[in-house]
Amino acid sequence: MLIKKSGAVLLLVLALVLAGCSGGGNNQTTNETGKDGKKLTKITFSEPARILSLAPFYAAVEKGFLEEEGIKAEIASGGGGSQVIASLLSGQAQFAISGPRSMFVPLEKGEDLVAIQSLNSALTFEIALSNEYMEEKNINIDDPLKDRVAALEGASIGTNVVGDSGDIYTRYLMQLHGIDPSTVKMVKLAGTGPKIGGMKEGVVSGGISSPPFATQVKDEGVGELVIKASEEPTYANMVWEVVFADREYLKENPDIAAKVVRAIGKGIEFTRENPKEAAESIASYFEGTDRKVLENSLIDLKDTFQGYGEMTKESWDNAQVPLVEFGDLTGITKEQDTEPGSIWTNEYIEEAFPE
Secondary structure, eight states: OHHHHHHHHHHHHHHHHHHHHHTTTSOEEEEEEOTTSOEEEEEEEEESSOOGGGHHHHHHHHTTHHHHTTEEEEEEEOSHHHHHHHHHHTTSOSEEEEOTHHHHHHHHTTOOEEEEEEEESSOOOEEEEEHHHHHHHTOOTTSOHHHHHHTTTTOEEEESSTTSHHHHHHHHHHHHTTOOGGGSEEEEOOSHHHHHHHHHHTSOSEEEESTTHHHHHHHTTSEEEEEEGGGSHHHHSOOEEEEEEEHHHHHHOHHHHHHHHHHHHHHHHHHHHOHHHHHHHTGGGGTTSOHHHHHHHHHHTGGGSOTTSOOOHHHHHHHHHHHHHTHHHHOOOSOOOOSTTSSBOOHHHHHHSOO
């Protein structure tokens, strides 16, 4: 009898452990309560790294917009786009926030993912070049965009990973302006510090990253912002840093999806209208970065924080075409359907923010 009881206990414990391990994809009510006294639902968001273009999401967390919707936000950060997808597909995270490339790779492999919001309406990358290289190329920041893009011919540019989005969108920008993209050399320098260090040592001619990269380059006296990606019309209307999830999860949890986009939509509006307060509220996400730098960078990003994160077919096409064009580097060779309701939808935004 003792053996039978012990076996039953062990089976019960094992069942509970397995239930805990397999429950990552389910919404979990926490013991915490919101300001209204109601229980909060824990939702995990996966991001590739701490990126300032994600500021509206951070503001939604720090200003309590997600909590107002009954959501306790957990953030799984780091590891790049591949880790974002791994967390989402394993059920460890319910939503991902990342550049569109993170979606296209698993979509090509047959995964059924849907974007429900875009934090930015334009590509936020900045290309900064060293003072020495600018002098060598006789390039000025006031020159026409075509001339500044031409300066990339023969340049060595620091990027987080060779073949990443910074690499691909730079090459496509060169191609749009009639410059052979194979003439630029991309060098793996992950993070702002290594890129600036590489420019100081003459290892690279410049670097590409999102704000506040160029401001930090200038503050170090190393170089200048030469190209804002959003100067290019193709990149001025483009989805960037999208919120997405598995289609089945969205079908099963439409109320959660609407609450998420409502909270982040408020974050977009808040960041656009109150850059100083937004910078103060998210300063802890960017330790070591001066708050004034954060504020000025958010002001520079203001035009990318449009509406509540609505998307269009054209903005998705502008994000997808360069990735397919350089499929030998991205591994993305198949164009996805970009009609509304395919890989993206505004339906949750329309529900959260009715006219």
